[in-house]
Amino acid sequence: DVKVTQSSRYLVKRTGEKVFLECVQDMDHENMFWYRQDPGLGLRLIYFSYDVKMKEKGDIPEGYSVSREKKERFSLILESASTNQTSMYLCASRGSGAQYFGPGTRLLVL
Amino acid sequence: AQTVTQSQPEMSVQEAETVTLSCTYDTSENNYYLFWYKQPPSRQMILVIRQEAYKQQNATENRFSVNFQKAAKSFSLKISDSQLGDTAMYFCAFMKFQGGSEKLVFGKGTKLTVNP
Numbered sequence: 618d619v620k621v622t623q624s625s626r627y628l629v630k631r632t633g634e635k636v637f638l639e640c641v642q643d644m645d646h647e648n649m650f651w652y653r654q655d656p657g658l659g660l661r662l663i664y665f666s667y668d669v670k671m672k673e674k675g676d677i678p679e680g681y682s683v684s685r686e687k688k689e690r691f692s693l694i695l696e697s698a699s700t701n702q703t704s705m706y707l708c709a710s711r712g713s714g715a716q717y718f719g720p721g722t723r724l725l726v727l
Numbered sequence: 728a729q730t731v732t733q734s735q736p737e738m739s740v741q742e743a744e745t746v747t748l749s750c751t752y753d754t755s756e757n758n759y760y761l762f763w764y765k766q767p768p769s770r771q772m773i774l775v776i777r778q779e780a781y782k783q784q785n786a787t788e789n790r791f792s793v794n795f796q797k798a799a800k801s802f803s804l805k806i807s808d809s810q811l812g813d814t815a816m817y818f819c820a821f822m823k824f825q826g827g828s829e830k831l832v833f834g835k836g837t838k839l840t841v842n843p
Contacts (some may be wrong), residue, residue, distance in 0.1 A: 648829070657816070659835040675830075707772060709831075714760060714779075715821075716831055718772035 620644070621710050621719035627718070628724045636695040638722050640708030648711035649691035651675075653682065653704040660707065666691055697727045728752045731821050733834035740809045741842050747794075748804045748837050756780075759823040760805030761795065761802045762831075765816040775817070778802065809841045 624639035642649065650665040651676075662675030666685040680702060684692040695702055703726045709716040740746035752761070757804055761798045764777040778786045778795050785793050790807045819834040 631804050650831070657835065660831075660833040665830075705770070709772075711829070715762060715777050716805065717774065718764075720769075720771045723770075 618700075619726075621717055623708050623719040623722050625722050626720060628722060630695075630698050630724065630726050632699060632726060634695075634698050634726075636698050636724065636726075637694040638695075638706055638708075638724070640693070640710075640719055641689050642689045642691075642710035643689065643716075644710065644712050644717075645688065646710040648710070649685065649690070650709040650716060651691065651693045652707045652709065653677070654707055655704050663693065667709045698724075700726050702726050707720060729821050729823065729832045731819050731832050732756075733819055733832035733837050735818075735837045737838045737840070739840040739842055740806075742809055742811060744809055744838045745805060745807045746839065748805070748806075748817050748819075748839065750802045750834060752800050752802065752821045752832075753821075754800070754821065754823070756823045759821060761793075762820040762822065763791070763793070763802075764818045764820060764833075765813075765815045766818065767812075772818075776804070781795075784801075806839075809811055811841050811843060813839065814841045815839060 621642045648667050652660045653662045654660050664683040666672045682694045706722045708719040732751045757782045761778045765775045766772045776788045792805045796802045816836045818836045821832045
């Protein structure tokens with residue numbers, strides 16, 4: 618089975634803090650993704666990466682950056698957290714023609 | 728741009744009965760994938776079923792099956808013999824390939840409740 622893990626299930630941060638969300642997959646997949654999920658808006662793509670050190674912007678990249686130094690790990694960075702970044706963040710990894718998701722990180726920015 | 732529409736924000740069904748969730752999409756592409764994902768209250772998104780657009784045969788996974796109508800751009804999910812564990816948000820999603828990378832477009836979801 619594909620396993621995608623995320624470093625935290627719940628996070629509480631203060632406005633202006635730098636926040637790191639980590640995602641790890643164990644299937645040697647090349648493509649990895651970060652989404653945010655908000656009620657009524659569904660899932661929106663923030664960034665994705667199709668190889669180490671490669672990244673592309675999704676639909677809502679503003680306020681976020683990413684890092685992919687190793688194939689198995691894809692990090693989402695909030696350079697200066699703001700309250701409108703309070704959300705559920707989902708990481709996904711693609712293999713066998715489908716994307717497989719991690720358990721999600723619920724981030725609260727105060 | 729591709730869009731995915733799920734017209735039923737919420738549905739409910741009695742245990743052991745059959746329910747169908749609707750999904751329509753808009754695309755000018757000819758080759759693409761369609762998916763149904765399930766997200767139970769624990770929040771882990773799980774792949775339920777996948778359909779390749781070039782395949783005419785409808786995909787089936789145990790109690791889950793789809794009705795794929797390519798010309799109508801319709802992709803409904805049928806759940807037979809509904810179980811309490813089927814209670815979840817269900818998302819329909821579309822994916823096309825864009826030169827080595829790809830983008831998954833989701834509908835806004837249908838909240839399904841299975842009642843005992």
